[in-house]
Amino acid sequence: MEHKSNQNQSLNWGLISTARINRAVINPLRESARNELVAVASRSKEKAQDYASEWDIPQAYGSYQAMLDDPEIDVVYNSLPNSLHTEWTVKALKAGKHVLCEKPLATTIEEVDEMRAAAKETGNHLAEAFMYRHHPQTIKVKELVDSGILGEVRLVIGDFTFSIKSEEDVRLNPDLGGGSIWDIGCYPISYTRYIMGEEPQEVFGWQMSGNSGVDEVFTGQMRFAGDVFAQFDSGFRSPYRSRIEIVGSEASMVIPQPFNPGLEVEIQIDRDGEIESIPMPRKELYIGEVEDMADVILNGSSPRVSMEDSRNNIKLILALLQSAELGKPVLLS
Ligand SMILES: NC(=O)c1ccc[n+]([C@@H]2O[C@H](COP(=O)([O-])OP(=O)(O)OC[C@H]3O[C@@H](n4cnc5c(N)ncnc54)[C@H](OP(=O)(O)O)[C@@H]3O)[C@@H](O)[C@H]2O)c1
Structure with a gap:
């Protein structure tokens, strides 16, 4: 066509x-x-x-x-x-x-x-x-982790919460696909998978449901091969929090604005209390996703967020919701 x-x-x-x-x-x-x-x-x-x-x-x-x-x-x-x-x-x-x-x-x-x-x-x-995936900060963090700056990755911790303003918000409506894990929990889950470069083998989740039945707070655990772990929480009933911590065998890294990087962001690497701050590349957040789309359509490049990637994120969210419902861990094939 x-x-x-x-x-x-x-x-x-x-x-x-x-x-x-x-x-x-x-x-x-x-x-x-x-x-x-x-x-x-x-x-x-x-x-x-x-x-x-x-x-x-x-x-x-x-x-x-x-x-x-x-x-x-x-x-x-x-x-x-x-x-x-x-x-x-x-x-x-x-x-x-x-x-x-x-x-x-x-x-x-x-x-x-x-x-x-x-x-x-x-x-x-x-x-x-997924706008954050196109931002140079995200790409830089992945490069640093892959370079071995933290040693072997042992644990990824992520959170994304905010206090919802209106009880009419589409995010609280189960018929419109509401729930905190769909709305914002999807970010730490996606970030963790991106950093790990693989899919977890097992997940466990708990949720606090609101009056409408959607999860208003979700907390989850993921186990990757080699007993590398990840934890996250998402929620609509706490003040704004957005953070990723990556813990390695030699050092840990804190990314204070992983999903909405501003223009003046530094990440911190902590080696037994010795802190190194690394300034992150600056860029307007949402430009990347529209330029990526133009690259795909006009130049035939592959999208940075592939359909397989999106599918795996959704598969994981569904497994976490299933775990919360069953009250037990869910193994992923
Ligand atoms: N990437 C990000 O940073 C980011 C941030 C926020 C939200 N999002 C995503 O963007 C989407 C929209 O979120 P939002 O907060 O911007 O939504 P919103 O302000 O509530 O707007 C949703 C729009 O959908 C239309 N709509 C059609 N059927 C509807 C229905 N039954 N009830 C309510 N609205 C209906 C309405 O437009 P009309 O009345 O004009 O038809 C409405 O303005 C969600 O998928 C959310 O996850 C992404």
């Missing part, structure tokens, strides 16, 4: 919904020479028009499908609530669009497989928007 973009070397993007997270990608799309934000779609025409005028977006559509029917759109950013990711990603792929879909890509393995099959069948590209 030949896209207009392949001739122009510039991609026309449309936003599926007026979600709050859109504002994170609007400036990166504008700053990028190879991407252009041309449209927004909402369930309401009025909402789409108000949003388009607030953010200076040329086109506004009163339904998601209307935007998918526009042949001028090359790529859509799917920022819908989690339970709607699959339906609209598959529709977009089948309408001839490439898709950058928010995390978590889906909440079942069957959905991931359906999305992957639709991408394969149509020849269009799909990637999960």
